[in-house]
Amino acid sequence: MLVDDKKNKNNTHLNKAKKNKKDEFYTQLVDIESELKYYEKHFKNKVVYCNCDDPRVSNFYKYFKDNFEKLGLKKLIVASYKSSQSLEKGFYFEYFGRVSGDFDYKNANFFDGDGDFRSQESIRLLEESDIIVTNPPFSLFRQYVEQLDKYNKKYLIIGNVNAITYKEIFKLIQNDKAWLGINLGRGVSGFIVPEHYELYGTETRIDENGNRIVSPNNCLWLTNLDIEKRHEDILLTKKYYGHESDFPSYDNYQGINVNKTKDIPMDYKGAMGVPITFLHKYNPEQFEIIKFRKGNDEKDLSVNGKCPYFRILIRNKRLL
Structure with a gap:
């Protein structure tokens, strides 16, 4: 890690x-x-x-x-x-x-x-x-x-x-x-x-x-x-809707923060910031990588003024 x-x-x-x-x-x-x-x-x-x-x-x-x-x-x-x-x-x-x-x-x-x-x-x-x-x-x-x-x-x-x-x-x-x-x-x-x-x-x-x-x-x-591993979907078990407080929005980007790869919600269509260790399980057929680390202001992604460590912005292709 x-x-x-x-x-x-x-x-x-x-x-x-x-x-x-x-x-x-x-x-x-x-x-x-x-x-x-x-x-x-x-x-x-x-x-x-x-x-x-x-x-x-x-x-x-x-x-x-x-x-x-x-x-x-x-x-x-x-x-x-x-x-x-x-x-x-x-x-x-x-x-x-x-x-x-x-x-x-x-x-x-x-x-x-x-x-x-x-x-x-x-x-x-x-x-x-x-x-x-x-x-x-x-x-x-x-x-x-x-x-x-x-x-x-x-x-x-x-x-x-x-x-x-x-x-x-x-x-x-x-x-x-x-x-x-x-x-x-x-x-x-x-x-x-x-x-x-x-x-x-x-x-x-x-x-x-x-x-x-x-x-x-x-x-x-x-x-x-x-x-073969890079073609295997990450099994998603969490939900965003009904649990919004678990996924706070970024201050400087329209998207939510996800602290662990295993917690990526299965029902969220928008941008999600995930830990960089996500890349070890990343399947390009399941997810799109949008951006690395920076928000719309080109500063580090932040939640309530605090910056979580190195986030990758992704989107679930299966929901598009």
Whole structure:
């Protein structure tokens, strides 16, 4: 879910560290397996590019290598930024299945530059790929998604939940060009962090393999690969008429405030402001997204002078 006050210190520390290119945060295999099982149909005869991954430590590489034949992949490309493992140059590796053999540093292809996903060398690999799957730098998330959209790529990536409040990301969601994946918040169990990373907060641990795990509980999967969940209606059980006091009107917009997704009234035709976590259950066939956060005066939506946290204005299409 969105950042909990009790975890602000832990999450702030994680995000600051993410901005430091010397730090690496690795996605656990269990989280990759938990999410990717819902997308298997999309990968047949496709080229997958993991452009923020050192194959020596990346569980994305391990997942796609181990499931190469099962998924029917055409090719897997993994690329590492130069700072990983103190390399002088970035490099990439192309895997064609068992016949090509596993990664060895001797069969890596070296970039002339650092292997940054924004470099022309990395973009060349992006252009020849079909689906991008990785955990990109959180501090560069806007730029990363912007690039994927620019090159019209399919993708499945991990980001901070608050990234959906960025106007660039929200616009993609509103225009049905991106949506949330299956797992969110505690559904992403945590990241493997390096030895020099201080284990902050209560939700940190060292697993049976000695991996140091930090669980911020505020991450999501963002994708434009279709999944069944986004076509499932939210079950509505509440009613507006007869319970108007439960749904106060906004001061600066003609619409009502709804505090929880489960409380969206089934009988209200007008605009409703719902929490941003609504997007995890959003079905574009059931609801229309009107606007994010602002009222008619372009100030934050307010009720009796107070602004509820980040509201999305929606309308029930079934009632139009």
